[in-house]
Amino acid sequence: MATSPNSPTLRSWIDIPPTSDFPIQNLPFGVFETDERGPHLAVAIGGYVLDLYAASQHGYFEDLVELGDAQPKVFRRRSLNAFLRLGRPAWRAVRQRVSEMLRHDAPELRDNEEAVRQCLLRQTEVRLLRPIKPANYTDFYSSIEHATNVGTMFRDPANALLPNWRHLPIGYHGRTSSIVVSGTDIKRPNGQRKAPDEDLPTFGPSRQLDFELEMGFVVGTGTALGTTVPIAEAEDHIFGLCLFNDWSARDLQSWEYVPLGPFLGKNFGSSMAPWVVTLDALEPFRIAGPVQEPAPLPYLAQSGEHNFNINLEVALTPAGGPETTLSRTNFGLMYWSMAQQLTHHASNGCNLEAGDLYASGTISGPTPDSLGSMLELAWRGTRPVPLADGTERKFLLDGDTVTMRGYAEKEGIRIGFGEVTGTVLPSE
Ligand code: MN
Numbered sequence: 001m002a003t004s005p006n007s008p009t010l011r012s013w014i015d016i017p018p019t020s021d022f023p024i025q026n027l028p029f030g031v032f033e034t035d036e037r038g039p040h041l042a043v044a045i046g047g048y049v050l051d052l053y054a055a056s057q058h059g060y061f062e063d064l065v066e067l068g069d070a071q072p073k074v075f076r077r078r079s080l081n082a083f084l085r086l087g088r089p090a091w092r093a094v095r096q097r098v099s100e101m102l103r104h105d106a107p108e109l110r111d112n113e114e115a116v117r118q119c120l121l122r123q124t125e126v127r128l129l130r131p132i133k134p135a136n137y138t139d140f141y142s143s144i145e146h147a148t149n150v151g152t153m154f155r156d157p158a159n160a161l162l163p164n165w166r167h168l169p170i171g172y173h174g175r176t177s178s179i180v181v182s183g184t185d186i187k188r189p190n191g192q193r194k195a196p197d198e199d200l201p202t203f204g205p206s207r208q209l210d211f212e213l214e215m216g217f218v219v220g221t222g223t224a225l226g227t228t229v230p231i232a233e234a235e236d237h238i239f240g241l242c243l244f245n246d247w248s249a250r251d252l253q254s255w256e257y258v259p260l261g262p263f264l265g266k267n268f269g270s271s272m273a274p275w276v277v278t279l280d281a282l283e284p285f286r287i288a289g290p291v292q293e294p295a296p297l298p299y300l301a302q303s304g305e306h307n308f309n310i311n312l313e314v315a316l317t318p319a320g321g322p323e324t325t326l327s328r329t330n331f332g333l334m335y336w337s338m339a340q341q342l343t344h345h346a347s348n349g350c351n352l353e354a355g356d357l358y359a360s361g362t363i364s365g366p367t368p369d370s371l372g373s374m375l376e377l378a379w380r381g382t383r384p385v386p387l388a389d390g391t392e393r394k395f396l397l398d399g400d401t402v403t404m405r406g407y408a409e410k411e412g413i414r415i416g417f418g419e420v421t422g423t424v425l426p427s428e
Pocket of ligand 1: 361362
């Protein structure tokens, strides 16, 4: 029987430092191009990308019946979407084969100088592209700490959570056209804003630009319109997870959101990391989520371990300045699991599509140093956050770079997510 690609005993013939996000047990998927090549699908390994199209052309996937007649063309695409549509057996077969090609005792690729030159490129020498063309995008609101903090600030501390919150995963439909890959600059949006002490709104640059530390999950297997997903099958539809920054203009948001919800305060830009870590690679990091009280309705009822222990952090770097870590938290804290989000999303018959992106909502922890947005860290501007360069922030300034990172760790194996970063440019 083949060794599991998650086995902690595996090591690669590629030299990978222990601090790398991309050991042989990870093998996340993405898309890259260079001036001469691509776009091609790829897998991250240490400081390299493995070009899946090149590997396919060298015959390494020739016997993978799970790919049908899709190769090599499925690897010569601008997004993972066509690969996702092949289904989990194909995703698993490719990850398993890449693991076999890269393990220390596998000479086939290692000893083929020409193939190594064609298949392995340094990450610093390629442009990583947005890994999926998001088919649809939904943002949830599933951290109880975040929802409680926002409710406390904007409504009523005694009734911070609205009556529906503990009964269903709250979400809204977002926009896919402005979802960009890490490294893309974010222009400060203009919009209508009205401070509480102003009589009328004005139009101009947002004065309360913010980030939201989130995880996104990518749907690999869709559903037909009119069908639902039993909770026990929800995870079968999930391909993998990525870091996600849901940039938010709080002043636009707070003026516009009543009664229909987030709109222009959100859709001017959202950033996703270039690597999607497979749900398969995250199997060792399952944990139970928080106890849900009251118990969810039967269609959302779940037992066992459906949260994932992923350490997260967000850092801010002013123009030319040193980086300050603003917050550290954990994805395992989420009140509603990804499976519950997905099952709820499909519970009315709404169809899921390969390439759908579902974001968790801001991930905040219970302590002041574990909050996932500036809104909460600076408590609506009332307690400015000190930075390493001696300045402070209530919200983001032009030139600020926000960087989010994440990793899961167990038995010395670190499954990292790379980073999602973006710099704020002045408005026009
Ligand atoms: Mn959000």
